[in-house]
Amino acid sequence: xxRKDPWSRPAPTIASGAFSHANHLPVWAEVLTxxxxxxxxxxxxxxxxxxxxxxxxxxxxxxxxxxxADWVVQPATRTVLDPAVGTGVLLEAVLAQPRLPxxxxxxxxxxxxxxxxxxxxxxxxxxxxxxxxxxxxxxAALPSRYDAVVCNPPYIRHRALAERTTLYQHFEQQYGLRLxxxxxxxxxxxxxxxxxxxxxxxxxxxxxxxxxxANFGAPIKAFLLRANLxxxxxxxxxxxxxxxxxNVAACIVLLRADRLxxxxxxxxxxxxxxxxxxxxxxxxxxxxxxxxRELEPNAKWLASVPGPRTPSAPLHRQHLVPLGQLAAVxxxxxxxANEFFIxxxxxxxxRGLEAESRLCIxxxxxxxxxxxxxxxxDALLQADKKLYLLDVQGELTPTAAAYVAAGAHRGIPQRxxxxxxxxxxxxxxRPVAPLWATTFTxxxxxxxxxxxxxxxxxxxxxxxxxxxxxxxxxVLAAFLNSSWAATLLAxxxxxxxxxxxxxxxxxxxxxxxxxxxxxxxxxxxxxAALYLARCAAERGQPADATRYAMTIDQLWQRL
Numbered sequence: 001x002x003r004k005d006p007w008s009r010p011a012p013t014i015a016s017g018a019f020s021h022a023n024h025l026p027v028w029a030e031v032l033t034x035x036x037x038x039x040x041x042x043x044x045x046x047x048x049x050x051x052x053x054x055x056x057x058x059x060x061x062x063x064x065x066x067x068x069a070d071w072v073v074q075p076a077t078r079t080v081l082d083p084a085v086g087t088g089v090l091l092e093a094v095l096a097q098p099r100l101p102x103x104x105x106x107x108x109x110x111x112x113x114x115x116x117x118x119x120x121x122x123x124x125x126x127x128x129x130x131x132x133x134x135x136x137x138x139x140a141a142l143p144s145r146y147d148a149v150v151c152n153p154p155y156i157r158h159r160a161l162a163e164r165t166t167l168y169q170h171f172e173q174q175y176g177l178r179l180x181x182x183x184x185x186x187x188x189x190x191x192x193x194x195x196x197x198x199x200x201x202x203x204x205x206x207x208x209x210x211x212x213x214a215n216f217g218a219p220i221k222a223f224l225l226r227a228n229l230x231x232x233x234x235x236x237x238x239x240x241x242x243x244x245x246x247n248v249a250a251c252i253v254l255l256r257a258d259r260l261x262x263x264x265x266x267x268x269x270x271x272x273x274x275x276x277x278x279x280x281x282x283x284x285x286x287x288x289x290x291x292x293r294e295l296e297p298n299a300k301w302l303a304s305v306p307g308p309r310t311p312s313a314p315l316h317r318q319h320l321v322p323l324g325q326l327a328a329v330x331x332x333x334x335x336x337a338n339e340f341f342i343x344x345x346x347x348x349x350x351r352g353l354e355a356e357s358r359l360c361i362x363x364x365x366x367x368x369x370x371x372x373x374x375x376x377x378d379a380l381l382q383a384d385k386k387l388y389l390l391d392v393q394g395e396l397t398p399t400a401a402a403y404v405a406a407g408a409h410r411g412i413p414q415r416x417x418x419x420x421x422x423x424x425x426x427x428x429x430r431p432v433a434p435l436w437a438t439t440f441t442x443x444x445x446x447x448x449x450x451x452x453x454x455x456x457x458x459x460x461x462x463x464x465x466x467x468x469x470x471x472x473x474x475v476l477a478a479f480l481n482s483s484w485a486a487t488l489l490a491x492x493x494x495x496x497x498x499x500x501x502x503x504x505x506x507x508x509x510x511x512x513x514x515x516x517x518x519x520x521x522x523x524x525x526x527x528a529a530l531y532l533a534r535c536a537a538e539r540g541q542p543a544d545a546t547r548y549a550m551t552i553d554q555l556w557q558r559l
Contacts (some may be wrong), residue, residue, distance in 0.1 A: 002312040056154025058243040069093035072148040081146040084136035089118035109137040114384035145225035149203035180216035203255040208248040222297035231256040232266035249495040264289035264364035319518035326510030332458040336417025352399035360389035360455040371449040433462025447480040474528035
């Protein structure tokens with residue numbers, strides 16, 4: 001599995017007691033060097049945000065670091081690796097393990113020379129030989145394989161990866177897998193760490209949870225299953241922010257090189273880091289053992305992780321089909337510069353852009369109910385909300401040309417999305433969607449009937465049923481806003497930190513919904529009428545709206 005890496009770059013080792021860039025430390029870092037031990041929180045408050053983002057620095061809480069170290073360090077551990085040492089919290093936890101021999105070889109890498117200097121200074125009083133290397137682990141020629149690896153990889157999005165194309169190509173040639181081009185840096189770390197384990201090596205890597213459900217995660221999941229290295233995944237509750245300053249849900253990926261063929265994979269749900277305990281001490285309701293054959297790389301693995309859920313919908317599966325069979329699902333219009341492309345009615349009139357703009361809902365909060373009407377549009381316009389989308393078609397009028405020139409002066413054409421449009425000021429064209437779906441939520445996704453017939457931005461996805469039947473549209477909206485759909489959506493949604501959930505168009509298209517042919521005509525009419533009543537009640541009679549919702553939920557059980 002492990003081959004010599006012709007693309008790797010050796011990097012200089014930082015000698016003990018001295019920092020090779022000591023004369024070039026930034027002012028904020030010089031303050032840190034005046035103390036012996038620098039906690040991650042102190043470093044994070046001192047380091048400029050731009051510096052930390054450049055290196056993808058988000059730090060592991062000590063309790064989680066101790067758990068990871070306890071899992072990877074075994075009596076036979078002789079070599080230890082941390083591929084992204086940061087301030088040293090993971091290495092410190094490893095060194096605190098009583099099972100670790102004092103003669104163990106301990107290597108660490110970090111691309112940031114400043115944080116590496118902080119780490120070395122902080123660990124010096126432990127009086128253990130450390131080989132800390134200034135260099136990017138993804139480029140490094142490793143001296144050996146490792147018995148224990150602990151890692152909190154840098155979180156750098158795919159667009160910000162240095163030498164991105166070359167890096168992906170190298171990994172494909174070296175490790176024989178084609179990575180999705182939307183893979184973030186931690187996916188590359190997972191691959192190389194997997195290739196760095198000794199015959200009995202273990203690795204614990206804390207990463208964002210999104211690869212478990214996202215499309216870009218399929219290749220890495222297939223790779224780990226194929227190599228029989230994946231031993232377990234611990235998923236923290238999505239309302240928990242493991243990293244104080246990053247709005248991502250987190251998980252710990254456990255790799256083990258000496259797994260038996262077809263050995264089960266442990267999946268665990270841990271609500272908060274305070275409840276973290278050894279696997280054999282977690283409540284049985286938080287754990288499940290899954291055969292590797294049950295995990296499909298293209299499936300959403302979060303659906304297999306135990307956790308608090310509502311009961312499954314009592315619908316017969318033969319009545320359900322993916323929403324994508326009945327409707328197209330597309331994201332909303334993306335402008336790339338809302339402050340330029342979105343106008344109030346007053347701004348539209350003042351700039352003479354009446355003919356070059358159209359009504360468009362811009363925020364989910366502008367449509368708080370289950371339907372959106374012409375009266376809602378009027379109320380928003382009366383409140384002077386930004387509700388007009390610049391929509392230039394054909395030749396520029398003098399007033400439109402003046403506005404476009406002002407935008408060019410502000411640098412709008414250099415923004416990412418405008419730069420990739422021809423001309424840059426032309427907004428995307430989307431047909432009006434009869435049904436909207438919120439893209440983000442903390443309290444449950446909403447599906448909104450677009451009765452006003454206006455366009456929408458990316459705050460919503462658009463749902464376009466193939467059959468233009470008003471009654472079927474109401475029935476579909478009624479199901480999507482039901483408790484049964486909420487249960488099924490839990491298997492499709494993507495989780496971020498602080499309880500934030502997200503749906504992509506492909507997630508929605510895969511959602512099981514009742515096929516219209518399976519719904520008797522009398523039941524369709526009853527559900528449609530009750531749903532209209534629920535929409536009306538949402539605007540002032542919440543108790544009645546709840547009663548209508550419960551009645552509709554009960555009607556679905558007739559299928």
